[in-house]
Structure formats: structure tokens, C-alpha cells
Amino acid sequence: MKQMTMIQALQQAMDGLLQSDGGVVILGEDVGKNGGVFRATDHLQEKYGEQRVIDTPLAESGIIATATGLALNGMKPLAEIQFLGFIYPAYDQMMTHVSRIRSRTLSKYTVPLVIRAPYGGGVRAPEIHSDSTEALFTHMPGLKVVVPSTPYDAKGLLIAAMQDPDPVLFLEPIRSYRSTRGEVPEEMYEVPLGEPALRREGDDVTLIGWGAMMPILLEAAERLAEEAIQCEVIDVRTLYPFEPELIIQSVKKTSRAVVVHEAQLTSGFGAEISSQIQEEAFLYLRSPVARVASYDVPYPFFAMEQDYLPSVDKVMQAVRETMTY
Structure with missing residues (x-):
């Protein structure tokens, strides 16, 4: 196994997901040409094209609304919000639509959507960039909330989240992105959700x-x-x-x-x-x-x-x- 940082493990997971499933698309602010603010999606647009790795306007509610529509129509969107502190304009979409569609339709429709959001402090970031408001989203039945702490778990949990039929908020601790390394298998694998x-x-x-x-x-x-x-x-x-x-x-x-x-x-x-x-x-x-x-x-x-x-x-x-x- 190769030693990786968390950001490298996440990038490898997304690369593998895009390669193995044509229904997977990544969308978010600067995820394409710039490779994301933390370079988690670096080179993926170059490799898979602008129809699979999509740069969006600076509109979090629009990102989640678009991703919801894609998920309802058979795609597997992976949406990035640059920082958890920027997610509040999308809160209405998540609370009133994303988390409720399975219940509202008596399981006729599900929303296989993963929302990635860097969060947390300790990196000397500006205002609104370091919020840890994960508890808000645990009070939203229908939405899973996942937080990795190691590179191994980051890759395995993200892959598992993308296989889940229901929406997942995937919170990535910013200070852990490059602070440590760990052994991560090159192949695709899953770490089950819901298990401490x-x-x-x-x-x-x-x-x-x-x-x-x-x-x-x-x-x-x-x-x-x-x-x-x-x-x-x-x-x-x-x-x-x-x-x-x-x-x-x-x-x-x-x-x-x-x-x-x-x-x-x-x-x-x-x-x-x-x-x-x-x-x-x-x-x-x-x-x-x-x-x-x-x-x-x-x-x-x-x-x-x-x-x-x-x-x-x-x-x-x-x-x-x-x-x-």
C-alpha cells in the first residue's frame, strides 16, 4: 500500500469513481480548471472532460438544486461546497428537498447525492471558513453525515457514500488534509457507513x-x-x-x-x-x-x-x- 495524505486519498477515490461509473459527475466552484480550492479534484477535468467535472457559478443553492435534479434522473452527482461555512444558502434545498424526497415519494425516488464540504479550524483561515456546524445537519432525518479522520477512511468512506442510495454530507477536516499520511490501498474499497x-x-x-x-x-x-x-x-x-x-x-x-x-x-x-x-x-x-x-x-x-x-x-x-x- 502507498503512503498518502487525506487529500491524495480523496482525489484517488474520485478518480476511481469517475473511471468506474459513467453516471458519476463532480460539480462545484472551481473544481474543474483550478482543481478545487484544496486541489482535491486536480487534473480530473483534464482527464474526464468538462461534462463530467463541472465548474459552477458561485451559487451554493444552485449547486445542490442541480445535483438533486441529476440524482433524481439516474446520475450520481458528487457536489463540492468550498467550505462548510458557505453551505447555508443551500440549507433550504437540503432540508426541504434533498433529505425528504424518499419520504415524500414513499421511497419511489431516492437522492444518491454526496456533498463534500471541508470544515473546521486550526489553519488560520478567514472568517466563515472554519465553522464546525455538523450538528445542524444531524438534525435533518434522511441525510447521512460522515466525517473521516484518516486517509484510509477518507477514501473508503467516500466510495461507500457514493454507493449509498440516499444523500450524504461528507465533511472533511481541513487541518487533516495534509498534516498526516497513512497507508491507502490503490484499489477501490469501501469503509461501511454507520460504524465507529x-x-x-x-x-x-x-x-x-x-x-x-x-x-x-x-x-x-x-x-x-x-x-x-x-x-x-x-x-x-x-x-x-x-x-x-x-x-x-x-x-x-x-x-x-x-x-x-x-x-x-x-x-x-x-x-x-x-x-x-x-x-x-x-x-x-x-x-x-x-x-x-x-x-x-x-x-x-x-x-x-x-x-x-x-x-x-x-x-x-x-x-x-x-x-x-
Whole structure:
């Protein structure tokens, strides 16, 4: 297997999808000639032509509306929104059409549409470029929400999302695009949607996160091991539909849990995870479920973002407080 960054793994997945299925089209702002703002679609228009890799106007609602029409008529569109913070003009299309067509037509029609959107902070981006509003979309039944954290998962989850008959919002953590490398098979493969991953085993406390939080959790776990605290680390991967079984099993073993996400604390998806742990494993808990998240303010200018975001030190402190409750 070849060592790849996440952006390389995503590009290879899209290349393979375009090659293997003539119904796949990619559309979005600057995805063609420029290869995307992060170069995820670099050279794909040159290879497959302007009818398969389509540059669109700067109109997110139009991108999603067009992709919905294509999906309803037998195509498999892969739409890119340049940043999750730009998706709000398309929210109406996603809520009132994309997520409801299966229900509205009693499953006569489905929308096999994948929406790629880079998201998250830590890269010194301008205003509106670093939002982590994934929880908004988990409250939209009919739409799956997927977040990879490794190059291997990025490729496999994207391919699986493109095979799904229902719409998928595929959120890509920006800071993970080129920060790490991992082994990725050259061939096409799928990582099933809806299945969390156990990243590290431990007996003392369960750390739960997704996306760009995973390297932070794994580093915190390594450093806490030096203090004789063994952390189990779980990568949620699919936020909706959420599958809690692995997390519940882990918390029943460790009796403690810390949920970490870079979205604001209030109504973040960590609250849903905390609630399900309380409902399913309350009698096993030795301390309340802790949450490490960002502050309830708009994402700050980049000079302050490291203070705003969860960090290894913040996670370690939360674990120590949980262990000594």
C-alpha cells in the first residue's frame, strides 16, 4: 500500500469513481480548471472532460438544486461546497428537498447525492471558513453525515457514500488534509457507513471524537499513559445515523467518558453522545460524562483560534478531573 495524505486519498477515490461509473459527475466552484480550492479534484477535468467535472457559478443553492435534479434522473452527482461555512444558502434545498424526497415519494425516488464540504479550524483561515456546524445537519432525518479522520477512511468512506442510495454530507477536516499520511490501498474499497472505529484500547476512560480531534485524542492518550491512565479512543466517523453500541460497550468497561469536538459546546453533537451514554450506561458511570469543546461564540479571528479550539492539554485536564471525581 502507498503512503498518502487525506487529500491524495480523496482525489484517488474520485478518480476511481469517475473511471468506474459513467453516471458519476463532480460539480462545484472551481473544481474543474483550478482543481478545487484544496486541489482535491486536480487534473480530473483534464482527464474526464468538462461534462463530467463541472465548474459552477458561485451559487451554493444552485449547486445542490442541480445535483438533486441529476440524482433524481439516474446520475450520481458528487457536489463540492468550498467550505462548510458557505453551505447555508443551500440549507433550504437540503432540508426541504434533498433529505425528504424518499419520504415524500414513499421511497419511489431516492437522492444518491454526496456533498463534500471541508470544515473546521486550526489553519488560520478567514472568517466563515472554519465553522464546525455538523450538528445542524444531524438534525435533518434522511441525510447521512460522515466525517473521516484518516486517509484510509477518507477514501473508503467516500466510495461507500457514493454507493449509498440516499444523500450524504461528507465533511472533511481541513487541518487533516495534509498534516498526516497513512497507508491507502490503490484499489477501490469501501469503509461501511454507520460504524465507529476503535482507535486505541484502554481500561480507565473512554475518549470519543471525530475528524480533526482524533490526533488530539490519540496524543492525549499517549501522554496520559505516562501518568498510568489508560484511555480507550473511539472515532465516531458517522454522526448520523449514529451507532452508539461500541461507545456504550466501552463506557461500561471504563466507567468514564470524555467527548471532544471543535464545534461550540451548546447543542454540539457531543450532547447527543453524552445523553445516549447516560441512557444506556448510567449505572456503570463513576463520574459524569465530560465534554471538551469550543466556546459559545462565533469562530474567532485566527490569532485567537488556538485558545478557542480543544487542545491536548484541555483533553488531559478533563480526563484528570474525570478520574478524580
